[in-house]
Amino acid sequence: MATCRLYCQFTVRRGVGIASKRSFTSHSSVASLASRRLKIDPPVEPETTSENDFILSVLRAGPSLRDTKSYLASILNPIKRRAALVKLHGPFTDRQLESVAQGLEYLDKLGLVSVIVVERDDWERGSASERADVIGEIMRVAKALEDQGARARPIPGPIVRLGPNPALEEDRELETIEAHVLPKDLTELRSALRSGEMPVLPPFALDSFSRSLRVDSNDVIAALVRGMMEAAALDMSPSMLSENFDLTPLRLMIINREGGIPSYARSGLPHLLINLGAEVDHIHETFLPKWKLTHPTALSNLRLARTCLSYMPRTSSAVIVSHRSPKSLIANLITNKPAHSSSLPHALLSGPKSITPHTPTLIRHGLPIRVIRQAGEIDQEKMTALLEQSFGRKLESKPFYDRLQKDLDFAIVAGDYAGAAIVTSERGSNPHDPPLTYLDKFAVLPSHQGDGTVDFLWVALHDESYGLGLTSALNPNVGGKQGRGTGRDLVWRSRANNPVNKWYYERSSGHLRLGDWVMFWCDAEERLARREAEKKEQLDGREVWRGKKRGIEGLSFVEDEERARLDRWGKIVTAIKSSWLPRKTVL
Template sequence: MLPRIPASRVRVPAAVATTRCHTFKAFYATIRSLRQGAVPDPEDLPPSDNDFIVSILRANPSLRDTRSYLASFGPRPKPASAPSADVDRVLSAKKDLSTVQSIPVALEHPKPSPVLSSILDPVIKRTALVKIQGPFTDVQLDSIARGLVYLEKLGLVSVIVVENDTLARGEQDERSELVEETMRIVTTLEKQGARARPVLGAVVRLGPKPGDEEVAEPDFAIPEAHTFPTDLVPIRSALRAGEIPVIPPFALDSFCRSVRVDANDVLGALARGMVEVADVDTSPPSASPEILPSEDVDLTPLRLMIINREGGVPSYARSGYPHLLINLSSEYSHIHDTFHEPWHSTNPTALSNLALARTCLTYMPPTSSAVMVSHRSPSSLIANLITNKPALSSSLPHALLQGNRRLTAYTPTLLRRGLPIRVLRTSNDIDRPKLNALLEQSFGRTLNQQAFYQRLERTLDFVIVAGDYVGAAIVTNEPCEGSNAPISYLDKFAVLPQHQGDGTVDFLWVALHDESYGLGHPFSANPNGGKGGVGEGRDLVWRSRANNPVNKWYFERSSGHVRMGSWVLFWCDAEKRLKLEQARRANAGMSYVEKWEEGRLDRWGRVVEKVPSSWQ
């Protein structure tokens, strides 16, 4: 009997090993890589690519964030095959072996199994519109390209439009310089391991799309360029080939001449055109025979990323530091009105990029978002993709935001289409059927409508409504024994399940802050139809079940809490009073319990315990 040789001692001939290596690398080869050199083996990547994993860990996604990401990029279940197809396969397998063997093996190209496909390509490819607003140095461009390559690994493929702020319109060599900048970005992306393709021909047409004049809206500026489905063929071709299209800001004029236009016009036209083509892809084939559906990359842009040198939009509420989250539906005009004159020099393109985000998000899906980010923080793009949230929640207490080291002049600004916010002062202004549906869907219980509205007629202070009752915050004035001033009580805070995670919760809480415990500060003068920041802030009190999973979110936004049996009592101190007390005591500091705080928890507890249940 021959002795068994341990597997660790078996040696593979060098020629066989070399052949295996070449065969493995050939799997990744493409026509472009054969011309320019093979794509590097994953094991040969530099150690700096560990930043990719670190960036994902720093994003710290919640369970809801993870589910939302997988819903957009995770593998989609394949439709079950019909029983008749299974029978056909069984019958074909029983054919005579001689007939099967007569088929040349070289002519058979079986598709990989679904399991193998999901392992080799575990994500659904989606697209993002990216504006690279230079000029940037080679080092800065390397950092930007590395961030875009990381996004591609997570399933988000960039469609890049190039802009150069220092190149004035109408200069003699502007076209050649923009082409050179485009090629420079392509080279940088390929150096970082991606495949990129310059699309130097104009993909948009100058002027509004035919028929836009008839449907023009008074408050919305239609893009100054447009596309037809056939114009997007170069972009679709690049995406199908696994390449990142890089586009200079050129457009065809009425004489079919390629002219330079503003990059924002190109991006607005692409956002609209890509959404329209993606809709055709999901329609029956007869809907548009000139366009072939794309099964590998969804053309609907999920993100708009504006990468510049100045960062986000400066905010009057944060001493010039950027806005964290912008609700374009309710804050767009207000940001223009509160934009300080010096910011036109320090952030010269902030307002134009704000208008770009508004234009693109109008055409993109409601769950989409835009982010304005400096080249100094490309890793934040990964956090934005996975969580679709700002770097810091805008609904956190103002004192925490002011002292947070993560809030800098280059903190990214997240922008959403958002919803209008309005404040109602009387119960007669409430649309009761819509509010009933909101509360019952949010809490999963049946509302005792008669008792609930009778109580609101006596105690209502205000109701903040987001959109068409997709979210609401109800605040009442609860009488307090031994005090002439009633307690400001947050009776209900509700958001429809399908809008949880799209920014509505933060928009609603910020408006609640501005109308209650944040009132009296200049940064509370937001355009929500309320008091405009004028008045005296009041302590806000509310209760929540001890086992409520939302309590973690409440802990972060409240000034304090105390447990009361099966309930937890939360409160937010009036910020204006705290600021005045701190100034009055100066260096003495505030004590553990101030005189005006003595006994208030007992009073609040007694009042809150008497609040009747709103449910049947």
């Protein structure tokens, strides 16, 4: 329903403000979708196979209502098309290039126009044919786009200049950008975008003697990101507000043959979501030598993403994707999320949602993550503001923080209290029973919901509790255990009517209805893995797992041997007093 709503609104509001032949094609695609979902008269134009593929690709993206609203707001208020910087790193066969071109054309139908910089591994630097090879490739890419119904403009000359921008001071925390572009240098690129054409650029730059030289495509892209941001800022002047194109880059997309950045925790399969605010050093430290052969550009692409996103808006992201998965770019555009949530249990990412070498890696600005183990180190004012904004209720502060002084196990804080998880150690009536690791609060500011903070926070929660002892818990949380220790069952409760429960069902090992509450838990994964391995057996030549089922809303699967611990947990959980003032004091 959210997808259908997206298309209906997109069709109505996009209007005729975008003058290109594809705007009509896009509208016919949208109309054909609406006719199926809303039972209205079909359009006069016959559907094409390409339009059907486009519609199916959008439907498969499965955006939530929040995703839909966010995407619509980015292009429809005001009605403007947006730009993406694309590094197209081949060589690709004609069939592979056709697939990539189709994916970029689909994005164009959704209002995102690609500015493409071409790169190939088989270009011989300094050879007599180097320049001709580069020009030939941008012409080939442009033709592939045209063959898919797009409009492309090859720009064979350089539009960036070698060396840092002399008018700007470099950020010493980031690598110096080896090229720059001035707003006046973007004239031809801007002309192409105004005409509804995708610029296709070579990795050329002008030196101080105005000679055109081949340079690293990463330098060209980094220069373009900064230059387009500066030009977009100038476009906000009253004389330029009528522009129907926003030069601010919405995405950085790196399309290559090797796929995303390999993850040590996933045995070389790609990272799903990278937090630039916390994970860069760890990725470098755990990058295995063999990956330098299988993924030779992975670390340089990570550096490029970090540099580019430092200039782009916080809502922007970078995605690294194999040429085998170009249509996944549609899902990323609409949802701004990874192909699969990085906070899902590993068991769920090995079935229908399995990760493959071609699963994209999404990179976000992210936030630093730190673990606090002393209640006195919590900033009560900031924590209170976070909890009250997230839950929409008034916290009964004194008894809440008095309880943390006594029972806090640890708290995880994302950034400057943009999100937090508070875990307590709870005991029942029997002092000989082990304490219960209880997730008391899990909160993210509304302004950070949808930017990856929820997943970053839950992954850190996994690292400090039920994931301990596993390779997947080796993430670099400041003050964290770095994966060392013994995993502990994590338990929490949620109101039965809480809409967030669907998210919890997917991440928990099990759940149990307790009156108005639902109790969730995540089994210590190391122990669970051993137990599941014992139950593994061969049946008709297939491996069958007879463990608990996950993520089925409304149903509780409880094995007989679990009854005792669940009864004990249930008594502890239901006895915990609310931290909130009565509803009449809702914020």
